[in-house]
Amino acid sequence: MNNILVTGSEGQLGSELRAIAFRFNQYNLFxxxxxxxxxxDYNAVKxxxxxxxxxxxxxxxxxxxxxxxESESELANAVNHLAVANFAKIVNxxxxxxxxxxxxxxxDGTHNKPYLETDKPNPQSVYGQTKLDGELAMQKINxxxxxxxxTSWLYSRHGNNFVKTLLKLAETKSEISVVSDQxxxxxxxxxxxxxxxxxxxxISTKNVEVFHYSNEGICSWYDFALEIFxxxxxxxxxxxxxxxxxxxxxxxxxxSVLDKSKIKTHFDLEISSWKTSLSFAFESIxx
Numbered sequence: 001m002n003n004i005l006v007t008g009s010e011g012q013l014g015s016e017l018r019a020i021a022f023r024f025n026q027y028n029l030f031x032x033x034x035x036x037x038x039x040x041d042y043n044a045v046k047x048x049x050x051x052x053x054x055x056x057x058x059x060x061x062x063x064x065x066x067x068x069x070e071s072e073s074e075l076a077n078a079v080n081h082l083a084v085a086n087f088a089k090i091v092n093x094x095x096x097x098x099x100x101x102x103x104x105x106x107x108d109g110t111h112n113k114p115y116l117e118t119d120k121p122n123p124q125s126v127y128g129q130t131k132l133d134g135e136l137a138m139q140k141i142n143x144x145x146x147x148x149x150x151t152s153w154l155y156s157r158h159g160n161n162f163v164k165t166l167l168k169l170a171e172t173k174s175e176i177s178v179v180s181d182q183x184x185x186x187x188x189x190x191x192x193x194x195x196x197x198x199x200x201x202x203i204s205t206k207n208v209e210v211f212h213y214s215n216e217g218i219c220s221w222y223d224f225a226l227e228i229f230x231x232x233x234x235x236x237x238x239x240x241x242x243x244x245x246x247x248x249x250x251x252x253x254x255x256s257v258l259d260k261s262k263i264k265t266h267f268d269l270e271i272s273s274w275k276t277s278l279s280f281a282f283e284s285i286x287x
Contacts, residue, residue, distance in 0.1 A: 002027045002055055002056055002200065003027075003052055003053050003055055003056070004027050004030065004055075004057070005030050005032065005052070005056070005057045005058070006018070006030065006032070006060060007039055007058070007059050007061040008033070008059070008061030009031035009060070010033045010158075011060055011064075011158070012155070012156040012159045012161060012189040013101060013156075013193055014060040015156065015158035015189075016190045016192070017029065017031075017193045017196070017197070019190070019193075020190070027197065030052055030054065032048070039059075039083040039087070040078045040083045041086075042086045042090075045086050045090055049090055054096065055094075055096045055097065056096060056099070056200055057087055057096065057098045058099045058101075058196060059084065059099065059101060061079060061083065062080055062101065062103075063075060063080050063127070063130070064127070066125060066250050067250050069127040069250075070126050070249055073126045073130070076127060077133065080127070080131050080133070080134045081131075081134045081137060083134075084100055084137055085137035085141065087100065088138040088142075088143050089141055091143045092141055092142075092143035095145075098143060098145070098147070099146075099147055099149065099196060099200075099203070100134070100135075100138060100146070100148050101148075101149055101150075102131050102134070102148050102149065102151075103127075104150060104152035104153075104253060105128035105131060105253065106122075106128055106131055106135065107256060108123070108253065109182075109252070109253025109255050110254065111255050112255065113257075114259035115212065115257065115258050115259060116259050117212055117259075124250070124251045125251065126250075135210070139207075139208045142208055143208065145204060146203075146205065146208045146209075147203060147205065147208065147211060148208060148209070149192075149196070149211050149212075150210065150211070150213070151187050151212075151213050151214055151258070152184050152187055152256050152257075153184045153185060153187055153224075154189050154192070155186060155189065156281070158189070162186075162221070162224065162225075163278075163281070166225055166228050166229070167234075170229065170234045170236040173236055174236060174237065175236060175237035175239060176225070176236060176237070176239070177239040178222045178224075178239070178240065178241065179220070179221050179222060179240075179246060180220045180222035180223075180240035180242070181220065181242050181243050181254065182221055182252055182254055182255075182256075183218055183219070183220055183256070183257060184214075184218070184219070184220075184221075184253070184256040185214035185216070185218055185257050185274055186215055186219070186224055186277075186278065187215055187274075188215060188277040188278065188280075188281050191271070192213055195213065195267075199267040202266075209266075211262055211263040211266070212258035212259055212260055212262065212263060213258070213260060214258050214260065214271075214274075215271060215273060215274035216271050216272065216273045216274065217273045218257050219274065222240045227278060228278065231278065231279055231282055232282065
């Protein structure tokens with residue numbers, strides 16, 4: 001039996017892992033959140049892994065409030081960077097596996113082709129920098145059998161995300177405006193969760209390996225919104241606007257499409273298109 005620690009269990013990805021755990025009865029999953037395990041406390045994490053004989057850690061925990069991170073940089077750094085270093089040290093000592101979830105925000109978004117794992121990061125925000133610092137800390141410690149999965153535009157039935165926000169707005173708005181000049185690939189958290197649990201037995205690395213994962217295809221937030229309303233047969237008018245018309249504290253990546261070739265080849269994964277995955281997602285997303 002693999003004893004698997006899942007941190008950030010109340011977030012989108014952690015919640016999806018919990019939802020499908022019953023289908024993976026070869027695993028014994030331990031779900032924690034900020035109140036049950038302080039991941040910034042090295043000793044607390046070490047003791048937890050020892051008591052529960054953990055041999056795989058899936059770190060879904062993250063400080064993800066992009067704008068708020070600018071004024072809460074210390075907290076963002078503790079969760080996104082220092083906690084990751086804690087995990088890396090522990091898995092290195094215990095010779096267990098680590099799957100750490102990172103983000104497209106480690107890039108500056110100035111590319112015009114999908115980002116490879118080898119492309120140079122250049123974060124433009126405290127959030128992006130702390131997530132990159134977590135990656136770098138993990139790579140410096142370099143525990144075997146450990147991987148980083150960068151993902152983008154995550155949505156699910158849980159928590160706050162673009163899909164649920166759009167559906168709520170449509171209840172009271174006859175028209176909305178959505179940016180059309182930011183390109184990316186939506187990721188159904190349920191798809192990522194299933195892929196993670198499927199690849200665990202195949203993880204065997206001497207060094208930390210970085211992989212990219214999102215659903216297939218490219219769209220703008222405007223395209224994403226149109227497809228959401230088309231599937232749900234919602235008549236709310238969607239207006240395309242430029243990012244410059246939506247002043248934000250933190251610059252968002254203009255282009256954050258991730259190349260998935262490496263993870264598909266390495267683990268023999270099939271990844272569905274974002275449109276197909278979105279259609280299936282609405283079987284469980286309720287507002």
